[in-house]
Amino acid sequence: MIPPTATAPVRPPRWWQHLYLQVVVAIVLGAIIGHVWPDTGKALKPLGDGFIKLVKMVIAPVIFLTVVGGIAGMRELGAVGRVAAKALGYFLVVSTIALFVGLAVANVVRPGAGMGIDPATLNAGAVADYAHQAHETTLVGFLMAIIPTTMVSALTEGSILQTLFVAILFGISLSLVGEPARPVFDLIERLTLIVFRIVGILMRVAPIGAFGAIAFTVGQYGAGSLVQLGGLVATFYATSILFVVVVLGIIARLHGFSILKLIAYLKAELLLVLGTSSSEAALPNLMTKLEAAGCDRAVVGLVVPTGYSFNLDGTNIYMTLAALFIAQACGVHLSFGNQLALMAVAMLSSKGAAGVTGAGFITLAATLSIVPSVPVAGMALILGVDRFMSECRSLTNFIGNAVAAIVVARWEGRLDRARLDATLAGSR
Template sequence: MFDIQSGTPPAKKQRFHQILYVQVIFAIVVGILLGHYAPSLGESMKPLGDGFIKLVKMIIAPVIFLTVTTGIAAMSDLKKVGRVTGKAMLYFMTFSTLALIIGMLVSHLIQPGAGMHIDPATLDKGTVATYVSKAHASTISGFLMNIIPTTIFSPFVSGDILQVLFVAILFGIALAIIGERARPVLDLLTALASPVFKVVEILMKAAPIGAFGAMAFTIGKYGIESVLNLAMLVGTFYATAVLFVVVVLGAVARYNGFSILKLVRYIREELLLVLGTSSSEAALPTLMQKMERAGCSKSVVGLVIPTGYSFNLDGTNIYMTMAALFIAQACDIPLSLGDQILLLLVAMLSSKGAAGVTGAGFITLAATLSVVPSVPVAGMALILGVDRFMSECRALTNLVGNATASVVVARWEGELDKHQLDLALAGGTATADANALTPLHLAPETEVTRAAA
């Protein structure tokens, strides 16, 4: 039977075991069991998780380039690019700072490190030396200079998200300025998007394998026991992240006319993928696709989400102030108001540019503590054993924050189809299965653009 309006046959309903998030949940559970009962075998599964993340990172650069370039080229007003970017950065700065403050307030209230009475002199600095050296190598000026690639093609080799975004914005602006003469190039890029997103669809079929390998390695190497030793810190961090999503982002969502819980349900496949791999980059291509299907314009999604992966890291910010105060409390180091304000200001700067990949939050914490002399950097050795488990929560919170930001900025810009958003979040026809990632948005948008031209 064909759909009367679209003239296309209805999508075949998937069986329960064929749904991606069901497969990922099963893979995570099996990975945990294997890592717990056969640690050495579980640890040997690491290449499966690493391999999947590399597969996804392989396709991120063309996805961002095609989405951003075609989105900007289709804009009739180039001032809109600056306006969208400006609004996105204002949103990022506001809620990233709020996340830092919340992490600090909860640490004062719960005091997860109190009573440990650790002597800083007994801590092994060698265990965190690698992270400290990486932190010293990253400066604000170095981060900004690194946005500019060596050549126009080098970002596609290195896979640096901000460099790809930089080139895509420039190329999109150039196409928009040229106008009708650039139409063949724009048509080519639009057509190229179809096979690129088909590659994403193919790669997502391997998501359960990647989640299984990453989770088996994590439990096999670090053990569930390592979480129990610092259960107060891990539990407090997870509770604070949930509080931030439900209360803070929930209030933002409610003010902008949608439910944060429904949004979380809508992106559940991406969240489970992040949970299994501890990397938010693994979900970047499908997250962009889903937010477009939820009614956010392609141009807004293309600018907000890739930028948010470096500048809108709510989970990382909560972690940084909470971990810093945990170390101070564990080592019985009193922090003055001036010390805490300095910690907050340094964290605001050092958190910008921390990529959404495993370990980036730990490196950023090292960069922050290196500038704040009151808290010993060696204290990071106290939380090294559980950082892998906390990185999952960081990545999950970051992902929800960026999904929320794309809807909010799209609404501010008048680029949000509210009916399509409501339909998607309610589980209607707009929520086409995440496995079906053909870029259906491209053809209609191109036709509209041509008609307007």
């Protein structure tokens, strides 16, 4: 019998209890069922949708509690604005690089060249809904949407930026009030423990969600849809890998850590993103793991949620690559000046449609609608494989935000380097 003052030894999980292994098995089984029994795969869609809804249910509380606790724990309120400014500066630079990478690869590989598509023969109705959503989503509208109707509605309407906005205001006010607000701060700390325990419970059903989502994707769209446009999909995946390994790898190396070790550390979350095609599915776990790796809570709370709207590296690569693919396929010549204009528009439109379901496809529609030389109807060419590219977009966005949080934490002197090195070295 263990004495009351003793601590029971924590037994390491057995190999079949690792989340990443369970998700891998679920993805493989889901893909097989979707391929062999497509109708069954389509019918499993509620499993994936249900899991994503479960995770989204706790995202607002996680962000609110993390940000409020982090800001209120800061001794220097000026650090909040400094962290936000550094994060936005980082996002702007890296997002621009991502757009350039997509543009460069599209010009070198030319995946749409020689297709000879007549825009008049394309089914414009297939992408009409996306084009309409893109038209309705403007940069001004996006900025106004950051302000919630009420403080409470920010936690109930599912908007990450609204939640972040209210959390920053609440955290600053809590800090300014000082000692009289100490009981509220203590309550925030205790609620944080409870909410993250809820996240841990929800993650136990992650393999079921990944199983249903991947079964639906393969059953609905079929692996056969990849054959015709396999070159575009392969080019996009290769470009994204190149961006992660080279661009993010150099950034990581300059800041004292390995991108490959970081990927290994986040493998369970990355597999979850792959299976569900949603980076939001792994948002709570990402924040938890970054804190565990030595990043300051306030930095993680500010950088990661903001990055989910402003640091979309995968989406940026996709927009320039897909836009040039459509232009090449339809025989539309774009000069270097036209391509730079396209990139500038993509930079703005990627912010205007942030947080919208199917944001990658919608931002592409927004970009093409402002660049009239490339037909919006050309999006019908890639509609069938967009779901497969969506997974890669989400993975790249996820890794990019993990790197951003570590980099900004180091810039702020709020990174425990020894703890980060030990954590990444121990990942396997």
